[in-house]
Amino acid sequence: MVYVWSIVCFAGLVMALATLLMVAARVLVNYGVCKLDINAGEKPLEVEGGQTLLSALYANEIFIPSACGGKGSCGHCKITVTGGGGPVLPTETPYLDRKEIRANLRLACQVKIREDVFVRIPADLLNVKMFDATVASATQLTHDIKEIRMKLDEPAEISQRPGQYVQVQAPSDEGPVFRAYSISSAAHEPDVVELVVRLVPDGIGSTYLHNLNPGDKVNFTGPYGEFYLNEDPSVEIVCVGGGCGMAPMKNIIDTLYHRWPERTCWLFFGCRTTQDVFYLDRWQKLAEQHPNFHVIYALSDKLQDGEKWDGETGFIHLSVDKYLEEGIPRQAFLCGPPLMIEAVTRTLTAKGLKPEDIFYDEF
Ligand SMILES: Cc1cc2nc3c(=O)[nH]c(=O)nc-3n(C[C@H](O)[C@H](O)[C@H](O)COP(=O)(O)OP(=O)(O)OC[C@H]3O[C@@H](n4cnc5c(N)ncnc54)[C@H](O)[C@@H]3O)c2cc1C
Ligand code: FES
Known part of the structure; x- marks a missing residue:
């Protein structure tokens, strides 16, 4: 018993001293x-x-x-x-x-x-700026994902590369907080920043963004991010993701076909159920215009009775394995949860991609 009391007293003393030092540092020390x-x-x-x-x-x-x-x-x-x-x-x-x-x-x-x-x-x-923007549209894409399109007010244009992100300022009880969101609009639309945001239960930033309506004002800083699209048109681009990981891939693919209409690009998108599928029509239309664009969606959960699905099933790395041939020069961009990124990285490495050609954002 005495032993326990000594530990409790010692811990209490250390905490009191630490608090005292912190308060003293704040109040007394003037640098x-x-x-x-x-x-x-x-x-x-x-x-x-x-x-x-x-x-x-x-x-x-x-x-x-x-x-x-x-x-x-x-x-x-x-x-x-x-x-x-x-x-x-x-x-x-x-x-x-x-x-x-x-x-x-x-x-x-x-x-x-x-x-x-x-x-x-x-x-x-040093070139990152603070932007004032106005919400132009807010579109529900699935039960928990929304597309938020913003028109830039000041500065009126942003110079961004596909794969980059902005940090949105959201109000909270403890003052403004910043959260990172990938830019889903293409680089050739400099007066717009569009985001694809998944609602995180009780999440400060995602709840704020999901509650925005056309006409609302938003502040964000950006652009951030180190990804550079390979400029050699003979290099195939592979995008693999799930959920709100669609955002940077939409920017990459739209920018790619604006610049190189003939370039080969693969989009692999993993969803759990048909409820999580979005933008599929959009990509199928793009594939009709650009025969070298291939879009593959896969569902990981079992279909409900009576549900129809003619796409792939199983985890998305299995589709990557099924469709991609080995030994072709490629650059890959992965975006999604860490387990998906690990599995896809293993598959792509086995197909001959070097680590420096595989980029990813985990979220
Ligand atoms: C480079 C980068 C780009 C990103 N791009 C996007 C994007 O395009 N679209 C998008 O929707 N998100 C994106 N994110 C994630 C985004 O920045 C936020 O982390 C996310 O929206 C949650 O923030 P929040 O303020 O809503 O939740 P918080 O208030 O930070 O968290 C609330 C609670 O939810 C938990 N939580 C936090 N994040 C998650 C999560 N992702 N899943 C489950 N639980 C969580 C926390 O542990 C906490 O308990 C990106 C992140 C990074 C780093
Ligand atoms: S801002 Fe420094 S670790 Fe997040």
Whole structure:
């Protein structure tokens, strides 16, 4: 009994001291104004010390990807800190491998500004902007997926590549939060950003987006993302996904056929039931116009009595295995849950695709 009490007292004492230190750090420590140097003098800033690097950059309209809103749980806010960031924190190590730590990568939301800080930010990220937009249409695609099309107000145009995403600002009880959504509209429609959003029960961002109506105003930052479509038209494109993973693939395929009407592209889309099928008519029409476009939908659950389905059945990697021949130069883009991505990656690797030709977004 005495032993248990000593452990409880010790734990209580440690927690009280930790809280005291946090309060003291907030109230007593004043770091003053610090220099925040971006790309060796390209953009020198002066910022209030004590805030996180992510907040300081955001206040200066430099929008780093931050899908978890700075909570240290998404690992998206990696930037290179060459000086003044202090040691790598235990909250960062789950998201940084040894190579990244050696290359001075840090999570911007975890680095606190206590002295002059020196960072390197790629040009792509410095070009990310905050957009004001108006909802043009909101269309229910399935029981839990909606297409939300927005017309850009200010800036009036976005320069995006297929596979990129925006971070939508959604209101919450604790202030605005940001959530990542892939752009489903094609790059040749610069005045529009369209999203395909699955409703997550009690989810802040997806509920906000599902409740939007035409005329509503929306803010988002973007575009983000590293995917580059292979420019060689002889390389086949393979898109594999399920659910709201359709969003980036719609952008890729529409952009592809706008630029290369003859190019070969495969779309494999996995659904659980016929209730989850959407955009199939749209893709079948596109396949009539472009004979090198192949669309394959597969249902993973059993059909209900009386239900009709003339597409594929089983998990989507089985269809990929069935239709794709080996040894053809291809670039693949996968989007969906981690288990699907793992299974499809194994199948594509067995077909001869190299890891550097397989890109994926897990969500
Ligand atoms: C690069 C990128 C692109 C993305 N693109 C899209 C897109 O095109 N369309 C789209 O719909 N989503 C997309 N997402 C996912 C999206 O960013 C949100 O994570 C998702 O909408 C849930 O956010 P929320 O605010 O509604 O839920 P939250 O408020 O964050 O979460 C509510 C609860 O649901 C759980 N939860 C969170 N996410 C999921 C999930 N996906 N499934 C089940 N439970 C969950 C949480 O653990 C929590 O308990 C993308 C994510 C990334 C990283
Ligand atoms: S913003 Fe998510 S880990 Fe930093």
